[in-house]
Amino acid sequence: MATVDNPSSSASSNLDAVNGSSSAAENGAENGSATSPKKRGVPEGLWIKCPGCSASVYRKEVERRANVCPKCEHHFYVSARERIAQVLDEGTFEPMDEHLRPTDPLEFADRKRYSERLLSEQRRTGLTDAAITGTGMIRARRVAFAVTDSAFIMGSMGSVVGERLTRLIEWATRENMPLIIISGSGGGARMHEGILSLMQMAKVSAALARYDQAGGLFISVLTNPTMGGVAASFASLGDLVFAEPKALIGFAGPRTIKATIGIELPEGFQTSEFLLEHGYIDRIVTRKNLKSEIARAIDYCGK
Amino acid sequence: MDLAPGLEFEREVFLLETQLAELEKQTDRTPEAEETIRRLRGEVNDALRALYSNLDPWQTVQVARHKNRPYTRDYLNLAFDEFVELHGDKHFGDDRALLSGFAKIDRFKVMIVGHHKGRTYKERAASHFGCAHPEGYRKVMSKMRLAEKYKLPLICLIDTPGAYPGIGAEERGQAQVIAESMFKMSRLQTPVICVVIGEGGSGGALGIGVGDRVAVLEHAYYSVISPEGCAGILWKSHQYAPKAAAALRFTSRDLRGLGVVDDVLPEPLGGAHRDHRQMAACLKSYLTRTLTQLEAKPIDELVDERYEKFRRIGQFIEEPVAPAAAS
Numbered sequence: 001m002a003t004v005d006n007p008s009s010s011a012s013s014n015l016d017a018v019n020g021s022s023s024a025a026e027n028g029a030e031n032g033s034a035t036s037p038k039k040r041g042v043p044e045g046l047w048i049k050c051p052g053c054s055a056s057v058y059r060k061e062v063e064r065r066a067n068v069c070p071k072c073e074h075h076f077y078v079s080a081r082e083r084i085a086q087v088l089d090e091g092t093f094e095p096m097d098e099h100l101r102p103t104d105p106l107e108f109a110d111r112k113r114y115s116e117r118l119l120s121e122q123r124r125t126g127l128t129d130a131a132i133t134g135t136g137m138i139r140a141r142r143v144a145f146a147v148t149d150s151a152f153i154m155g156s157m158g159s160v161v162g163e164r165l166t167r168l169i170e171w172a173t174r175e176n177m178p179l180i181i182i183s184g185s186g187g188g189a190r191m192h193e194g195i196l197s198l199m200q201m202a203k204v205s206a207a208l209a210r211y212d213q214a215g216g217l218f219i220s221v222l223t224n225p226t227m228g229g230v231a232a233s234f235a236s237l238g239d240l241v242f243a244e245p246k247a248l249i250g251f252a253g254p255r256t257i258k259a260t261i262g263i264e265l266p267e268g269f270q271t272s273e274f275l276l277e278h279g280y281i282d283r284i285v286t287r288k289n290l291k292s293e294i295a296r297a298i299d300y301c302g303k
Numbered sequence: 304m305d306l307a308p309g310l311e312f313e314r315e316v317f318l319l320e321t322q323l324a325e326l327e328k329q330t331d332r333t334p335e336a337e338e339t340i341r342r343l344r345g346e347v348n349d350a351l352r353a354l355y356s357n358l359d360p361w362q363t364v365q366v367a368r369h370k371n372r373p374y375t376r377d378y379l380n381l382a383f384d385e386f387v388e389l390h391g392d393k394h395f396g397d398d399r400a401l402l403s404g405f406a407k408i409d410r411f412k413v414m415i416v417g418h419h420k421g422r423t424y425k426e427r428a429a430s431h432f433g434c435a436h437p438e439g440y441r442k443v444m445s446k447m448r449l450a451e452k453y454k455l456p457l458i459c460l461i462d463t464p465g466a467y468p469g470i471g472a473e474e475r476g477q478a479q480v481i482a483e484s485m486f487k488m489s490r491l492q493t494p495v496i497c498v499v500i501g502e503g504g505s506g507g508a509l510g511i512g513v514g515d516r517v518a519v520l521e522h523a524y525y526s527v528i529s530p531e532g533c534a535g536i537l538w539k540s541h542q543y544a545p546k547a548a549a550a551l552r553f554t555s556r557d558l559r560g561l562g563v564v565d566d567v568l569p570e571p572l573g574g575a576h577r578d579h580r581q582m583a584a585c586l587k588s589y590l591t592r593t594l595t596q597l598e599a600k601p602i603d604e605l606v607d608e609r610y611e612k613f614r615r616i617g618q619f620i621e622e623p624v625a626p627a628a629a630s
Contacts, residue, residue, distance in 0.1 A: 193618075195558060260468050
C-alpha cells in the first residue's frame with residue numbers, strides 16, 4: 001500500500017479521520033455562503049435537478065415529500081428545524097440548553113477567525129450551534145431528542161454540541177426517557193476548537209455509557225453525511241442504529257482514504273447500504289417512515 | 304548515543320555533537336582536547352536547553368515524530384520488568400499497530416496496551432506506522448475486559464498518527480470500534496492511566512485515551528487532527544502545516560491549560576530520543592506513583608471521578624436564561 005512505500009505521506013495523509021470528509025464538505029459550505037444562502041437545502045427555483053437521478057423535479061413536490069425526490073427517492077438535505085417538524089408531533093418540541101453559546105477557546109484563525117465564522121454561520125442558519133436538543137413527542141411517546149444540522153460548520157461537534165448532547169443524555173437518564181439522536185455531520189470533531197472538540201467524543205460516549213447502564217433506550221439515526229468524530233462516537237452507539245438511504249457514513253473521508261491507498265474506492269463505498277451489508281446498522285429507513293419506525297421500536301422495547 | 308541528523312532546527316547542535324563524538328573516540332587525549340570536550344559539552348547542553356525550552360508547535364510535532372523517539376516496545380523493555388504479549392482479537396486478526404499484554408512494573412501486575420509504530424522497516428510496514436485497524440481496537444477491548452475481570456490496572460501508551468484510513472478499516476467498523484472503546488473505558492471497573500508518549504492523533508489516540516489520569520510527555524502532542532490534515536482543509540495546502548500546528552494549540556503546555564491532561568512528564572534535555580533510559584525511568588516513576596494513588600481509591604469513586612473529569616471538558620458561554628424564554 002501507498003503508506004508502506006512512503007512513510008512521509010503516511011504521517012500526513014492519515015490523520016483527517018475524526019474530521020471525516022470535512023474538506024469536501026467545507027468547500028460546499030463556503031461556496032454556499034458565498035453564492036446562495038440556501039445552497040445546501042433544496043435549491044431555489046421552480047424546478048430542480050435531482051443529484052440522485054438527474055431528473056428535473058418540481059420543487060414543491062419535493063418539499064411536500066419531506067425533501068425526497070419523487071422519481072428516485074434521493075433524500076435531500078433537511079435542516080434541523082425541518083427535521084423536528086417531520087419527526088416530532090406538531091407543537092410538542094421544547095428546546096433545552098438554548099442559552100449555551102459557542103466561544104473561541106483557542107482564538108483560532110485560519111483564513112477567517114473562528115469567532116467571525118461562528119457569527120456568519122449563526123446568521124446564515126439561524127442556529128446558535130450545530131445541535132438542537134430538547135424533548136417532544138413521537139406519536140404521543142415522550143422522548144429526549146437531538147438533531148445535528150450539517151449546514152452549521154459541517155454539523156461538526158465542538159464544546160456546545162458536546163455539552164448540549166451530554167446534558168440531554170443526563171436528563172434522559174434521570175427521567176428514564178427514550179433518546180433519539182438524528183446525526184448529520186460531514187465535519188466530525190470541529191477543528192476550530194481543537195482538542196476540546198476531540199474530548200467531546202469521550203464526554204458524550206461516557207454519558208451514553210451511564211445511560212445504557214441505567215437501562216435507557218437510544219435510537220441513533222444516521223443521515224447524509226455522518227463522518228469522522230461524530231460517527232466514531234455517539235452516532236455509532238445506539239441500541240438501534242437506523243440510517244436514511246444512500247447516506248455517506250464512515251470514519252475517514254473518502255478523499256483521505258483515496259489519498260492514502262491510491263486506488264479507486266469501490267462503488268457504493270461508505271453508504272448506508274454498505275454499512276448494512278457489513279453489519280453496522282440495523283435498518284435503512286426512508287424519511288417517510290422514520291417517525292413510525294421510531295415509535296414502533298420504542299414500543300418493542302417497552303419504553 | 305546514536306547520532307542521527309534529522310531535525311532541521313537541530314542542525315547546529317548536531318554539528319557540535321558530531322565534533323564532540325569524534326574527540327571522545329580518541330583514547331589518549333591531550334589536556335587541550337579534554338578542555339575542548341568540556342567546552343563542547345557545555346555548548347551542546349546550552350544549545351539544547353535554549354532550543355528545547357522553547358520549541359514552537361511545529362518543532363514539537365517533529366520531535367514527537369522523531370524516528371529515534373522511544374516507542375511502546377522501548378518502554379516495555381526499559382520501564383517494565385516483564386511483558387507477556389497477548390495477541391488475539393478473537394474476530395479477525397492480530398493488528399501490529401496496537402500491542403497488548405500482561406506486564407509487571409515495580410510491585411504492580413498490570414495490563415498494558417499501546418500503539419507501536421515500529422523501529423525496523425518490517426515492523427513499520429506491519430503496523431502501518433502505528434495506524435491501527437478495527438481489529439486492533441477489538442483486541443485491546445478484549446484485554447480491557449480481562450483487566451477488569453481480574454482487577455489488573457490498565458496502562459495505555461498512546462502514539463499514533465491516527466486510526467488507519469482504508470477500505471478494510473471502514474468495512475470492519477473503524478468508527479464503531481473507536482466509539483465502543485471509549486464507551487467501555489469510561490466505565491471500566493479498574494484503574495486506567497493513559498500516557499501520550501509521542502503522537503496523539505485524533506480518534507485513533509482517544510480510542511485508548513479514556514482514563515483516570517491522562518498524561519502527556521513534554522514534547523508529545525495530542526490533536527483533533529494532524530497539522531497537515533488541518534492545513535489541507537482550512538488553508539487548502541499541506542504547506543501550511545506549521546501554521547495549523549500553532550493554531551491547534553496541542554502542545555503539552557496548551558493541553559494542561561485547556562484542562563485536557565492531568566500531568567506533563569518532563570523529557571530529558573534535548574528530547575526523549577536522546578536518552579531512552581532516562582525517559583523510561585521518568586515514565587516508570589510516574590506510573591508507579593499514580594498506580595499507588597489510584598489503588599487506594601474505591602473503584603466506584605474512581606469511575607465516578609473519571610466521568611466527572613471528562614464531563615468538565617469544553618468551553619462555552621452560558622447566557623442567563625430569562626424566566627419565560629423557554630421557546
